[in-house]
Amino acid sequence: MADNKETDYTLPGKAESYWMATTPESRYPPLPGDTCVDVAILGGGMVGITTAYLLKEAGVPSVAVIEADRIITGVTGRTTAKVTSQHSLIYDHLISKFGKEHAQHYAESNQAAVEKIASIVSSKDIACDFVRKPAYVYAGSEESAGNIRNEVDAAKSLGLPASYKADLPLPFETYGAVCFSNQVQFHPRKYLCALAREIEGDGCHIFEKTRALKVEGDGPITIKTDKGNIKAQKVIQATHFPIHDKPGLLFQRLYQSRSYVLGVRIQEPFPQGMFINAEEPVRSLRSQPAQGGELILISGEGHRTGEGNEIEHYRNLEKWVRSVYSVNSIDYHWSTQDVITVDHVPYIGRLTSDNENLYIATGFRKWGMTTGTVAAMILTDMILGRSNPWEEVYKPSRFKPIESAKTFFSQAAEATKGLVGDRITPVHEKASQILPGEGAIVKIEGKRVAAYRDKAGILHTLDPSCRHMGCIVSWNNAEKTWDCPCHGSRYSAEGEVIKSPVVYGLPEKKVKE
Numbered sequence: 017m018a019d020n021k022e023t024d025y026t027l028p029g030k031a032e033s034y035w036m037a038t039t040p041e042s043r044y045p046p047l048p049g050d051t052c053v054d055v056a057i058l059g060g061g062m063v064g065i066t067t068a069y070l071l072k073e074a075g076v077p078s079v080a081v082i083e084a085d086r087i088i089t090g091v092t093g094r095t096t097a098k099v100t101s102q103h104s105l106i107y108d109h110l111i112s113k114f115g116k117e118h119a120q121h122y123a124e125s126n127q128a129a130v131e132k133i134a135s136i137v138s139s140k141d142i143a144c145d146f147v148r149k150p151a152y153v154y155a156g157s158e159e160s161a162g163n164i165r166n167e168v169d170a171a172k173s174l175g176l177p178a179s180y181k182a183d184l185p186l187p188f189e190t191y192g193a194v195c196f197s198n199q200v201q202f203h204p205r206k207y208l209c210a211l212a213r214e215i216e217g218d219g220c221h222i223f224e225k226t227r228a229l230k231v232e233g234d235g236p237i238t239i240k241t242d243k244g245n246i247k248a249q250k251v252i253q254a255t256h257f258p259i260h261d262k263p264g265l266l267f268q269r270l271y272q273s274r275s276y277v278l279g280v281r282i283q284e285p286f287p288q289g290m291f292i293n294a295e296e297p298v299r300s301l302r303s304q305p306a307q308g309g310e311l312i313l314i315s316g317e318g319h320r321t322g323e324g325n326e327i328e329h330y331r332n333l334e335k336w337v338r339s340v341y342s343v344n345s346i347d348y349h350w351s352t353q354d355v356i357t358v359d360h361v362p363y364i365g366r367l368t369s370d371n372e373n374l375y376i377a378t379g380f381r382k383w384g385m386t387t388g389t390v391a392a393m394i395l396t397d398m399i400l401g402r403s404n405p406w407e408e409v410y411k412p413s414r415f416k417p418i419e420s421a422k423t424f425f426s427q428a429a430e431a432t433k434g435l436v437g438d439r440i441t442p443v444h445e446k447a448s449q450i451l452p453g454e455g456a457i458v459k460i461e462g463k464r465v466a467a468y469r470d471k472a473g474i475l476h477t478l479d480p481s482c483r484h485m486g487c488i489v490s491w492n493n494a495e496k497t498w499d500c501p502c503h504g505s506r507y508s509a510e511g512e513v514i515k516s517p518v519v520y521g522l523p524e525k526k527v528k529e
Contacts, residue, residue: 155294
């Protein structure tokens, strides 16, 4: 749970993702009522928009994207937008845990995703700040130097454009790096908004402000939403964390992680490349052309959703960047949330092997620009009945007990703690201690309550049990939200749903202050 003690730290810059601040908000209509389509896609981010675009390009007559809010404003709108097959230190791990063949498919699919995006940008002439740059994973300590060498050897053995670099043009000491040449960075909303415009029309639709509540049947499938029902022959869940995972029970094999981004202007010239370290805490750096001069995106400070002090993570990130660069200004700050699987490979494909019509894509482990595009390519092939050589490595029904058991049981233990409330130690014994604009889990009349005092001084009291599986939520002191530590659902201060897998808000809990 976040520490609610008063702090003199003020979050720097505008509280908004740079990508959303520099593109107009979309205005697609909500679902007008009951309808039928060939393919329904839940979620309007990288996976949802790209898959809908590819399906329409392939001639599928009717495709609908259903988005609970506005498209490309969730995780995709809060990314650092590195388009690369270099996913930190992954290939040595994949070879040792999955074998050379599966590692090869992972490598080939993600490098193909880089080129798929490049091809679409070129063919559609999309102005999205697309530029080729090398991507580096560097050792920030001598202890990591050997891991870097191993990763270079593993990546090269898989045919990836990898090389070893002894020195980097960074203002702090490094101990060797993996370099992937000819990778990409871009503006994700400029890219995906252009694809969205290609989707709409000729029997295909984007419905915003339409929340999917339930998925029923196995063909045709009925999606119950807050605006009506949609019947579809095929359904793809691209909702970040699936809202429907039975009988696959993916919630036991997934967890969510928050991390933080600062948009910074510095005095020094920034080197050509995208950079990330191999250790914790993560420090990721890339540049972005912006009005008024280059913006540097500094990200990291990852932790499980619902744990830690969010303001402290921003403070740590700012302290670090000021220690290595001469900072002129910090113009933006935002946070994001990523789904991670127990074996670090995304789940892409049929929810279960015996269901031909219900698909999912999740668990991109902070590398969703490429793995999200991989998902779109695989799902398009599966729906069209085409074979895809990468399908097996991402299969959601896979589970390798030896490779995944330790992480699997650790995730189960973490979820159990949240369910019984072991993490939650009320900071305030009395609701009267809660300041305006703050929240906390408190006990009132012997009952545990999620209490938030608004700027007008009015106290809002909610049931603190997450509507997904009953875990106790915690207060996020930076974003002013209630976050679930078990599976990452998030609610506004007043209890409205912000982030799946939950689909219903926290109910009011009437108590006397």
